[in-house]
Amino acid sequence: MHRRDVLKLTALTPLLPSLLRAAPPPSPRVVIFVELGGGNDGLNTLVPRRDPAYRRLRPRLALPADALLALDDAVGFAPALAPLMPLWEAGQLAVAQGVGAPEPNRSHFASIARWDTGQLRPRDTVGWVTTARGDEGAGSVVLGGEAGPLAGPRTLVVERPERFLRAADALRPVPTPAGPAALDHLVRTRRATRAGAAAVRAALARAPALDAFGDDPLGRQLRTAARLILGGAPVHAIKVRHDGFDTHAGQPGRHPRLLEQLAVGLAALRAALAPADAWRRTLVVTYAEFGRRPAENGSGGTDHGTAAPHLLLGGAVRGGRYGAPPRLDDLVDGDLRHTLDYRRLWATAAAHWGLRRAAGGPAPLWG
Amino acid sequence: MRTLLPPLLLALLAAPAAALPPDEARHLLARTGFAPAPADIDALAPLDRDGAVAHVLATARVTPATPPPAFVHADPGPRPRGEAQREARRAAWRDQRQALLAWWLNEMIQTPSPLTERMVLFWHGHFTTSARKVKAPTLLYGQNALLRRHALGDFGALLRSVARDPAMLIYLDGARNRRRAPNENFAREVMELFTLGEGHYTEDDVKEAARAFAGWSVDRRTGRFVERPRWRDPGPKTVLGHTGDLDGDDVVDRLLAHPRTAEHVVERLWIHFVSPSPDAAVVRRVAADFRHHRRIDRALGALLRSDAFWDPANRGALVKAPVVLVAGTLRQFDLAPPPPRRLHRLLAAMGQVPFLPPTVKGWPEGAGWIGSATLLARDAALRRFVRRTRLDRWIAALPPAWRRADRVALLLAPRPPLTAPTEGPVDAALIGALLTDPTYQLH
Numbered sequence: 001m002h003r004r005d006v007l008k009l010t011a012l013t014p015l016l017p018s019l020l021r022a023a024p025p026p027s028p029r030v031v032i033f034v035e036l037g038g039g040n041d042g043l044n045t046l047v048p049r050r051d052p053a054y055r056r057l058r059p060r061l062a063l064p065a066d067a068l069l070a071l072d073d074a075v076g077f078a079p080a081l082a083p084l085m086p087l088w089e090a091g092q093l094a095v096a097q098g099v100g101a102p103e104p105n106r107s108h109f110a111s112i113a114r115w116d117t118g119q120l121r122p123r124d125t126v127g128w129v130t131t132a133r134g135d136e137g138a139g140s141v142v143l144g145g146e147a148g149p150l151a152g153p154r155t156l157v158v159e160r161p162e163r164f165l166r167a168a169d170a171l172r173p174v175p176t177p178a179g180p181a182a183l184d185h186l187v188r189t190r191r192a193t194r195a196g197a198a199a200v201r202a203a204l205a206r207a208p209a210l211d212a213f214g215d216d217p218l219g220r221q222l223r224t225a226a227r228l229i230l231g232g233a234p235v236h237a238i239k240v241r242h243d244g245f246d247t248h249a250g251q252p253g254r255h256p257r258l259l260e261q262l263a264v265g266l267a268a269l270r271a272a273l274a275p276a277d278a279w280r281r282t283l284v285v286t287y288a289e290f291g292r293r294p295a296e297n298g299s300g301g302t303d304h305g306t307a308a309p310h311l312l313l314g315g316a317v318r319g320g321r322y323g324a325p326p327r328l329d330d331l332v333d334g335d336l337r338h339t340l341d342y343r344r345l346w347a348t349a350a351a352h353w354g355l356r357r358a359a360g361g362p363a364p365l366w367g
Numbered sequence: 368m369r370t371l372l373p374p375l376l377l378a379l380l381a382a383p384a385a386a387l388p389p390d391e392a393r394h395l396l397a398r399t400g401f402a403p404a405p406a407d408i409d410a411l412a413p414l415d416r417d418g419a420v421a422h423v424l425a426t427a428r429v430t431p432a433t434p435p436p437a438f439v440h441a442d443p444g445p446r447p448r449g450e451a452q453r454e455a456r457r458a459a460w461r462d463q464r465q466a467l468l469a470w471w472l473n474e475m476i477q478t479p480s481p482l483t484e485r486m487v488l489f490w491h492g493h494f495t496t497s498a499r500k501v502k503a504p505t506l507l508y509g510q511n512a513l514l515r516r517h518a519l520g521d522f523g524a525l526l527r528s529v530a531r532d533p534a535m536l537i538y539l540d541g542a543r544n545r546r547r548a549p550n551e552n553f554a555r556e557v558m559e560l561f562t563l564g565e566g567h568y569t570e571d572d573v574k575e576a577a578r579a580f581a582g583w584s585v586d587r588r589t590g591r592f593v594e595r596p597r598w599r600d601p602g603p604k605t606v607l608g609h610t611g612d613l614d615g616d617d618v619v620d621r622l623l624a625h626p627r628t629a630e631h632v633v634e635r636l637w638i639h640f641v642s643p644s645p646d647a648a649v650v651r652r653v654a655a656d657f658r659h660h661r662r663i664d665r666a667l668g669a670l671l672r673s674d675a676f677w678d679p680a681n682r683g684a685l686v687k688a689p690v691v692l693v694a695g696t697l698r699q700f701d702l703a704p705p706p707p708r709r710l711h712r713l714l715a716a717m718g719q720v721p722f723l724p725p726t727v728k729g730w731p732e733g734a735g736w737i738g739s740a741t742l743l744a745r746d747a748a749l750r751r752f753v754r755r756t757r758l759d760r761w762i763a764a765l766p767p768a769w770r771r772a773d774r775v776a777l778l779l780a781p782r783p784p785l786t787a788p789t790e791g792p793v794d795a796a797l798i799g800a801l802l803t804d805p806t807y808q809l810h
Contacts, residue, residue, distance in 0.1 A: 113726065123726060125731050147740065157743075174804075180680065181734070187805055
């Protein structure tokens with residue numbers, strides 16, 4: 001067939017590509033969990049515009065008032081978050097303020113375990129998403145960091161897609177055994193892993209290349225996330241990690257760059273998903289083990305703290321501010337009092353999947 | 368090849384009519400050690416089951432067979448003054464922690480008593496402590512040594528030592544538990560995880576026990592246990608129905624006397640050594656004795672002699688923990704552990720880095736070891752191992768009687784392999800097939 005004929009045929013039959021390829025499976029609602037690894041400095045993310053205490057606590061780190069991107073009279077985004085402003089204006093960005101837990105724990109490990117499990121005294125090694133939603137059939141895919149909320153027996157950890165697919169290919173098929181439950185579990189896990197890898201492979205083969213993402217680690221992870229979604233992977237939870245927020249020193253150089261990578265990456269995600277109408281079924285939620293101390297330390301940085309704001313984005317998000325900004329004149333041991341329980345973020349994610357709220361459980365932020 | 372027992376002892380233990388079949392000897396040694404060698408299996412042949420169990424228990428040690436790194440003998444020392452010095456110490460401690468991990472793995476490979484190290488690993492998952500909170504490697508080693516000293520001895524002495532162990536006092540905040548600022552962390556976990564189990568104590572028991580433990584602390588400079596009399600909380604307290612001016616030892620005594628403690632520990636031993644589902648009647652019987660004699664070796668011996676342990680249906684019923692898989696493979700093929708950083712990465716991908724348990728509950732046992740991610744890590748590691756190891760040398764060193772496919776399969780697989788052959792030539796391809804067969808993940 002001549003090239004001209006191909007073009008003509010394509011022009012005449014816009015449906016051709018979908019006829020040639022296998023139809024993608026029905027598209028589930030997806031939550032993308034963005035871990036701000038190390039604990040984000042909330043006060044330099046969502047900044048109080050009128051509170052003189054902000055500048056008093058942070059003589060060196062305070063962001064200049066005239067550079068802030070005002071959300072309203074009270075608060076503004078750090079300038080590095082500029083790429084997110086169109087989402088804010090479109091009502092597709094919710095800001096949860098003062099998110100934290102009772103009896104805050106300032107250890108990275110102990111605190112993130114609470115987020116991962118949704119338990120105040122973590123016991124489970126399985127993440128809350130797995131408990132609430134299951135992780136079967138490529139439903140849960142971890143693209144960076146620990147599996148965290150997605151930790152579970154069938155969760156796929158896909159740090160580098162090519163390497164993951166190669167390793168899964170090497171799992172030889174085995175016959176169904178008669179024997180103890182442990183052997184059965186092993187063989188089932190092998191099969192599920194091969195099937196999950198096949199779903200990932202098929203989705204990546206169907207997906208467009210998406211060149212608009214940055215080449216930083218977060219950009220690469222979000223690009224893979226978008227490709228999985230657009231390629232029709234049967235995925236309901238994706239986890240990525242944006243690392244480097246443990247800014248004990250040299251924060252003025254590092255923190256704006258991290259926020260900018262975050263904003264650029266999330267804006268690119270929306271741009272990739274919106275045309276295919278996949279943005280409507282996607283919810284992005286940021287989380288971190290803790291925020292940072294309101295007062296700067298002696299090294300141009302901030303130490304482990306408590307509450308922080310988090311972002312929720314997506315086509316179905318009800319935009320706006322939720323909760324109250326923590327008060328800077330009412331600190332506990334020099335730290336912020338949280339105003340919104342972290343489990344309400346998880347309740348919002350669960351509501352996005354259509355899970356019913358447990359009696360007496362935390363309420364979603366909207367709906 | 369290592370041999371486990373001197374011939375004289377063997378002659379004494381040998382019962383006249385008994386002969387332990389190689390598959391039974393292998394089962395016992397695999398469950399109580401790290402991948403038995405052919406010579407270990409042959410050595411048990413003259414014994415009966417009870418004799419073999421007695422023999423394995425008799426190997427128990429209270430000290431390691433290889434010298435630990437020199438830094439374990441140094442005090443943690445005072446907190447350095449400047450940020451740069453603190454960062455330097457953090458970096459040094461990171462390296463030391465990895466060296467400690469490499470040392471322990473090597474001890475598992477070298478020790479003449481694999482059971483001892485399996486028990487230390489068991490207790491490390493029970494009385495767990497994480498390097499994420501206890502940063503000084505010397506304290507982590509101190510706890511490791513403590514667990515070995517009592518690994519198969521008196522459970523009462525073990526629990527009493529754990530309650531005073533500096534690493535435990537830091538990990539569960541006992542070190543800062545004082546009258547004016549009580550901290551209930553240790554009091555709660557000692558009841559919930561170490562002894563009684565949930566549902567067998569009240570919130571008041573926790574609060575009152577925390578008062579009784581107040582004042583047991585750590586001198587941060589020396590890293591030693593100290594009692595701080597001014598932190599004590601005198602006066603009557605009521606724990607588990609007993610009232611008096613109780614101190615920490617009194618609470619430990621109450622916990623030891625409680626029937627649930629013995630049952631809880633015996634149940635955990637069962638799940639670790641026998642099968643995923645404890646037999647309630649046997650557990651109750653063994654626990655009733657254990658509550659009085661408190662000898663860990665006797666309780667374990669009773670479980671190893673039980674019918675359930677020898678039931679063919681329970682062969683390969685347990686998933687090898689990552690540490691057992693790695694140390695066992697290295698021990699089996701007479702290899703040294705990889706460099707500390709690589710070892711750490713390898714174990715992390717499989718989900719078990721010693722000194723870094725995921726929660727205060729230790730590691731999830733059994734089927735919890737196997738998920739999509741950890742399965743891929745195990746499989747990839749074993750395939751890499753097969754590619755890079757001179758398996759022909761190992762084959763050449765096998766005793767002649769063991770240089771047969773069915774014998775090698777018996778050695779490496781706890782039950783008939785699913786994909787690997789059990790006949791034909793003994794070559795690298797056969798060993799590779801056995802090591803990547805699903806049954807190799809089990810014991």
